[in-house]
Amino acid sequence: MLKQELARLAKGLFAEPIPGAPPVEHTIAPTLAEEAAAVFRFASEYGLRVLLWGSGAHQAMGNLVTPDLIMTTAALDQVVDWQPEDLTVVVQPGVLIVDLEAKLEQQGQTAILPESPGVSTVGGTIAAGLSGWRRLRYGPTRDRMLEVRLATGDGRVVRGGGRLVKNVTGYDLPRLVTGSFGSLGLISEVCLKLWPLTTERAMVHVDDPAAALAASYRPDAVIESNDLATVYLAGSAEEIAAQASAIGGEPSAGHHWPDPLPGRTEAVIRVPASAVSAIVAMIRPLGVAFQAAHGVGEIRFVADGIVDEIGALRKTAESLGGALVVARAPDDSTIERWGSPPGSIELQRRVKAAFDPRGAANAGILPGGI
Amino acid sequence: MSLVEELKAILGSDRVHSHPLELLVYNKDAGVTTGAVAAAVLPETTQEVAACVRTARRHGVPVVARGAGTGLAGGAVPTEPALLVVLTRMNQVWDLDGTTAWIGPGVLNLDLSRHTADKGLHYAPDPSSQAACTIGGNVATNAGGPHCLAEGTTVAHILGMEMVTADGDVVHLGGQSPDPIGLDLRGVVVGSEGTLGIVTKVLVKLTENPPAVRTLLLTFETIRDAAATVSATIASGIVPAALEMMDQPMVIAVEAFTRGGLPVDAAAVLIAEVVGLDAGVAAEAATIERIAVEQGATSVKVAADEEERALLWKARKNAFGAVAQAAPDYYLHDTVVPRTRLVEVMAKIYEIGDTHGIKMLNVFHAGDGNLHPLVAYDAREPGMAEKVRAAAEEMVRISVAAGGSLTGEHGVGLEKRDLMTLVFDPVDLDAQARLREAFDPDGVLNPGKILPRGSRCYDYGMAVLSEGEE
Numbered sequence: 001m002l003k004q005e006l007a008r009l010a011k012g013l014f015a016e017p018i019p020g021a022p023p024v025e026h027t028i029a030p031t032l033a034e035e036a037a038a039v040f041r042f043a044s045e046y047g048l049r050v051l052l053w054g055s056g057a058h059q060a061m062g063n064l065v066t067p068d069l070i071m072t073t074a075a076l077d078q079v080v081d082w083q084p085e086d087l088t089v090v091v092q093p094g095v096l097i098v099d100l101e102a103k104l105e106q107q108g109q110t111a112i113l114p115e116s117p118g119v120s121t122v123g124g125t126i127a128a129g130l131s132g133w134r135r136l137r138y139g140p141t142r143d144r145m146l147e148v149r150l151a152t153g154d155g156r157v158v159r160g161g162g163r164l165v166k167n168v169t170g171y172d173l174p175r176l177v178t179g180s181f182g183s184l185g186l187i188s189e190v191c192l193k194l195w196p197l198t199t200e201r202a203m204v205h206v207d208d209p210a211a212a213l214a215a216s217y218r219p220d221a222v223i224e225s226n227d228l229a230t231v232y233l234a235g236s237a238e239e240i241a242a243q244a245s246a247i248g249g250e251p252s253a254g255h256h257w258p259d260p261l262p263g264r265t266e267a268v269i270r271v272p273a274s275a276v277s278a279i280v281a282m283i284r285p286l287g288v289a290f291q292a293a294h295g296v297g298e299i300r301f302v303a304d305g306i307v308d309e310i311g312a313l314r315k316t317a318e319s320l321g322g323a324l325v326v327a328r329a330p331d332d333s334t335i336e337r338w339g340s341p342p343g344s345i346e347l348q349r350r351v352k353a354a355f356d357p358r359g360a361a362n363a364g365i366l367p368g369g370i
Numbered sequence: 371m372s373l374v375e376e377l378k379a380i381l382g383s384d385r386v387h388s389h390p391l392e393l394l395v396y397n398k399d400a401g402v403t404t405g406a407v408a409a410a411v412l413p414e415t416t417q418e419v420a421a422c423v424r425t426a427r428r429h430g431v432p433v434v435a436r437g438a439g440t441g442l443a444g445g446a447v448p449t450e451p452a453l454l455v456v457l458t459r460m461n462q463v464w465d466l467d468g469t470t471a472w473i474g475p476g477v478l479n480l481d482l483s484r485h486t487a488d489k490g491l492h493y494a495p496d497p498s499s500q501a502a503c504t505i506g507g508n509v510a511t512n513a514g515g516p517h518c519l520a521e522g523t524t525v526a527h528i529l530g531m532e533m534v535t536a537d538g539d540v541v542h543l544g545g546q547s548p549d550p551i552g553l554d555l556r557g558v559v560v561g562s563e564g565t566l567g568i569v570t571k572v573l574v575k576l577t578e579n580p581p582a583v584r585t586l587l588l589t590f591e592t593i594r595d596a597a598a599t600v601s602a603t604i605a606s607g608i609v610p611a612a613l614e615m616m617d618q619p620m621v622i623a624v625e626a627f628t629r630g631g632l633p634v635d636a637a638a639v640l641i642a643e644v645v646g647l648d649a650g651v652a653a654e655a656a657t658i659e660r661i662a663v664e665q666g667a668t669s670v671k672v673a674a675d676e677e678e679r680a681l682l683w684k685a686r687k688n689a690f691g692a693v694a695q696a697a698p699d700y701y702l703h704d705t706v707v708p709r710t711r712l713v714e715v716m717a718k719i720y721e722i723g724d725t726h727g728i729k730m731l732n733v734f735h736a737g738d739g740n741l742h743p744l745v746a747y748d749a750r751e752p753g754m755a756e757k758v759r760a761a762a763e764e765m766v767r768i769s770v771a772a773g774g775s776l777t778g779e780h781g782v783g784l785e786k787r788d789l790m791t792l793v794f795d796p797v798d799l800d801a802q803a804r805l806r807e808a809f810d811p812d813g814v815l816n817p818g819k820i821l822p823r824g825s826r827c828y829d830y831g832m833a834v835l836s837e838g839e840e
Contacts, residue, residue, distance in 0.1 A: 131548075139575065143522055154800070160801070163776060168561050169786075170799075171805055178557075179553070183553070217580070270547040291694075
């Protein structure tokens with residue numbers, strides 16, 4: 001009976017099983033927020049767990065979800081409304097970041113989404129709360145979230161924010177869903193604030209990234225990896241020349257962002273920006289590949305074969321008020337995904353329940369198993 | 371013991387005000403609404419705030435947090451006799467790290483930038499009331515200001531907070547590390563107008579002072595030319611640090627007050643500011659100048675030095691003070707529209723003024739489409755207050771109709787609470803009410819603000835079922 005009802009509800013929306021996804025009987029690809037909400041309503045009523053899926057790029061983040069159903073954003077893949085003169089774009093979650101950025105670039109604009117996104121979708125990246133390297137200059141993705149439509153875990157379609165670059169009308173749902181890992185529901189549409197692309201871009205290799213950061217004025221990024229430290233500059237040719245001279249290096253044209261880290265397991269340490277060099281000093285001797293964002297406080301590294309050291313690194317990160325989180329891992333990895341939950345855990349639980357009281361949406365994925 | 375006696379036992383009698391004459395200071399903000407205060411307290415520590423909240427709850431009295439009272443939307447004006455928790459004494463600054471600091475909510479916005487000036491840093495959001503308003507109030511309203519065009523509003527500069535909850539517990543949200551794990555409750559608390567908790571410490575992000583600044587004063591014969599300059603500047607790939615417009619009535623009022631040499635015969639002026647490296651600001655200023663001339667600017671003046679620049683900003687930020695001198699009462703509005711719709715919305719706003727026969731002055735954040743029509747009037751004139759209110763609602767409606775929203779930086783408060791239905795469906799408002807309940811299930815924190823009555827009553831399930839039947 002249950003199956004019949006689902007068949008009626010999701011008629012025409014069933015999709016093929018997704019390679020690499022957990023085995024489930026049904027994979028559903030809604031084409032409208034209302035359809036996603038109907039599935040959630042059904043799931044809430046019958047106590048089923050829905051796992052949300054974009055391209056799978058960030059599925060290893062967060063606690064494991066054991067789903068009864070998978071709902072994919074594959075059929076929500078449109079750029080809905082782009083207003084170049086207002087520097088805003090409305091986009092559905094299933095759009096690939098590479099596609100969106102390529103489109104925006106045609107008119108010299110960017111959403112400042114991650115620079116090497118692979119197959120990542122806009123929705124998955126927002127749900128995972130991820131930002132690109134350029135957050136040093138432009139701030140995190142959450143600060144460009146202007147409006148959201150959300151199919152909630154209990155089956156409502158809710159809109160928050162507005163398609164305006166400045167707006168304080170009502171509670172800030174767009175920021176709340178950023179980094180919520182699908183725990184509140186499925187993001188069915190977002191409006192993002194855009195930036196003009198700078199005319200010139202260049203890189204300067206340096207020996208001391210912390211000193212280079214201090215010597216430059218608001219560069220796009222300062223990235224230190226195992227054998228290279230690079231300052232990413234943008235602006236006019238004159239600005240780049242002035243910055244390079246202040247840093248003390250030769251600029252080379254263009255931005256070449258670091259390749260994604262190799263290996264099966266990748267972890268990210270998030271600490272106050274002032275602690276980056278200290279964390280790098282701990283990771284370097286481990287001999288694993290790493291990429292550290294100076295001025296931001298994010299250090300990514302390959303975590304295969306260093307299970308024992310992870311514990312010490314996590315302890316250090318947490319003692320600094322930060323965290324060590326898993327960005328990528330094989331299914332059988334035993335590394336705890338989040339570490340110690342935040343002190344506001346009870347409040348977090350209640351906020352989750354305000355959108356998803358029955359735990360239909362990505363149940364347990366957040367810190368503390370929320 | 372009575373509420374007041376208990377509060378005096380916690381804080382001492384000099385930090386508890388309950389005499390009706392003392393409370394007169396606290397029953398309104400800088401806007402037009404007046405409320406009811408049971409008692410006002412001036413706590414100095416987080417623990418005192420928590421104790422006051424618990425005490426008020428025991429007595430069944432709601433709790434309203436207040437900073438300097440410079441708000442304009444009634445956010446800190448109680449709708450029913452409430453305990454007013456005045457946070458101005460919690461004004462410490464604890465330096466932590468290079469570019470962040472923990473500060474008390476009572477620190478004045480401008481004092482924070484003064485405090486960090488010797489380190490070459492400033493706090494970016496700069497509301498016009500920055501000499502008087504507190505950071506706690508800025509957090510409550512997600513305050514803006516001219517320089518939020520490039521830097522974002524308050525929420526982009528608040529990394530974390532300590533907060534007393536509706537139960538009188540203390541929680542920490544956000545923090546110094548990027549992307550704290552779990553839901554971003556910090557982001558929701560900013561702009562929540564004291565309805566989710568009372569923020570008792572704030573972790574602020576400080577911004578590097580730019581090596582170079584260039585400020586331009588552009589003069590136009592029509593509002594349309596000025597607005598077209600705004601659009602063309604944004605379209606050219608420049609996001610200036612600030613892009614502010616003043617119309618002629620406002621320029622005249624301001625010039626009489628500050629004598630900064632503003633052109634009183636111009637229909638509109640723009641103040642554009644670019645910041646960055648020397649080479650960059652020179653080029654951007656030249657581009658803006660070229661665009662302005664193309665759009666019909668009759669004069670372009672670049673501030674020659676810091677003194678001239680300061681005078682321009684003094685004129686801009688004292689605009690409201692200038693109007694206060696010119697008329698006994700004023701009502702300052704705050705709506706936001708897509709910046710591409712500025713010209714048409716401005717035209718309609720002037721029409722509304724003409725229709726109601728009221729004097730309208732405009733000074734606003736043109737770069738991000740944040741309008742601030744200001745009505746100067748005399749409330750003693752019979753029927754005038756009603757006219758002003760009617761015009762206010764019309765202005766909000768035309769902004770919303772142009773794809774805009776109720777408020778860009780002042781907040782919803784009481785002023786726009788009942789207009790929330792113009793931009794949100796019942797389901798949206800119900801979701802916001804549920805979110806609020808997650809923080810404050812019993813509705814003790816600043817009740818009656820932001821959400822119209824009945825927001826929580828929408829029973830989506832029933833509506834869906836009845837639609838879905840048959």
